[in-house]
Amino acid sequence: MLSKTKIKLIKSLDSKKNRNEAGLFVAEGNKLVAEIIESQFQIQYIACTSQWFDQNKKYIYNRCKEIEMISDSELNKISYLKTPQNVLCIAEIPHYTLNPELLMGKLSLILDNVQDPGNMGTILRIADWFGIEHIICNHTTADVYNPKVIQATMGAICRVKVYYEDLEKMMLSIKSLSMPIYGTSLAGENIYKTSLKNEGFILMGNESKGISSNLIPLLDKQLMVPFYPENQKRSESLNVAIATAIICSEFRRR
C-alpha cells in the first residue's frame, strides 16, 4: 500500500525545483521503464501492478532499491499519464560533466531557450535517431527531467546526454575544438546547397524569438531551410523540432 509520503514525493517531482532538490525524476509505462532498467540510470523506486512484476522481476533484480506492488486505482492516483500503464519509477537525475574533448569529431546540438516540453522531448528523439549523443542547453530551456519531457523522449533520454550550461561561456570554450558552430536564421545559407561538416554543433533557438543576440556572433555559419517554391514565402516559420529534424537529416545524409 502506497504511503502518503511516497504519493507526496511523486507528485512533488512535477516541479523543477523539487526535482533538483531531491535529485530525482519520474518515468512511466512498460516501454520507457524497460529502457530505464537497461540504462545507466540509478533507479530508486518502482511502483507496479503485480502482473508487471511477474513479467519483469528477473530484469529488476539488483536494479532497484524499493519495489512496491500497487493496485490500478493506486497507480491512477500517482500517474502523470491520462492512461496509466502498469508501472512508474523514480530514478536519480545523473550529473553529467561537459567534457569538450568528448565532443571531438561528433555532431552535437545546442538549445537556446527551447520552451515547450513536447518540442524538447521530440528533439531528444531526433537526436537519438541521428546518433547525436550530446545536447547542451541554457538554463531556461525546458527541463528534460520534467515528466512530460521524459515521456515524450520515448526512451531517448537513456541514450542522449543533456547538459545545462551558460551557453555563451560554453560556446566560447568550444572554439578551441576548431569545430564549426552552425545556427539557424531566415537569412542564413540554403542548407541544401552550402557545405556542411559532419561534426560540430547545431544551435537551435527559442520557438518565437530564435537565437539570442549574444550568441549570434559566436556562430560560424547560419543555415536556412528554404521553403518551396523558393520565391514564395508561405508559413512564417517551421516549428523548432521540425527544423531540427530537417537540419539533422541533411547533416547525416551526406
Next chain:
Amino acid sequence: MLSKTKIKLIKSLDSKKNRNEAGLFVAEGNKLVAEIIESQFQIQYIACTSQWFDQNKKYIYNRCKEIEMISDSELNKISYLKTPQNVLCIAEIPHYTLNPELLMGKLSLILDNVQDPGNMGTILRIADWFGIEHIICNHTTADVYNPKVIQATMGAICRVKVYYEDLEKMMLSIKSLSMPIYGTSLAGENIYKTSLKNEGFILMGNESKGISSNLIPLLDKQLMVPFYPENQKRSESLNVAIATAIICSEFRRR
C-alpha cells in the same frame, strides 16, 4: 455584450459533430485571424476588443457579417486559448471537392489515421512550407477544424486544402494519374539513396500502427529514413510529423 446563444455556439464548436452540423469553426489570435481575413474563408462572426477593432476595421469591411466588441473578461469566457489574444472569429468550413486533375504534376500528402491534433497542425505547417497544397485524409484522421488543430496550423489552413475521403477508393482512383504513391516503412528503401519524383503522393500512417494493411499494396514505393549510424538502431520510431518533415524536405531538396 455577448449573448448566451453565442457563447453556447462557440463552445459547441469544440465537438466535431457540432462543427459539421453547423458547418463552422473557430480561429483565434491576431496573426491567425489576420490570415483568415486575407483568405477565401467566409467569416460569419468576429468577437474582438475595441483596440483590435480600431486597428483592423479597414480590413474587415465586407469580410464579416457580424462584428462584436467585447471585454477581455468576455473574451476569456469564450476563448479556447490559455492566453486569449484580442480576437476570435467563426468561419465557415469550406467544401472542397477532390478533383484528381488538380493534383497532376504536384506533390500531395495522404494521411492515414493521424490522431494527434498537434501532429495534424504541424503537418499542415510543413506542407505549407514545402508548397504542398493538398492533403487527403481518411475520416479517422484528426479533424483539421478542431480548434487545437486550427491554432497549431498557424495560418497554414488558409493555404493548404484538406480533404476527408475513403483512402482505398481514392488511392485506386488516382492510379489513373500515373503518379507514384510513396509510403513509409521501416523496411522501405533508404530515402537518401532511392530515386524520387517531385510529383506524386506521400502516404503517412498512424502514430503507433503505421499505414493500414489495406493501403500498403497500393503503394508504388516504400521509403525509410535511416538512423545514424545505419547499423545501430536507437529510437524505435520518429514522430509522424518529424518523419513527414524529413521526407518532404528530401523531395524538395532535389
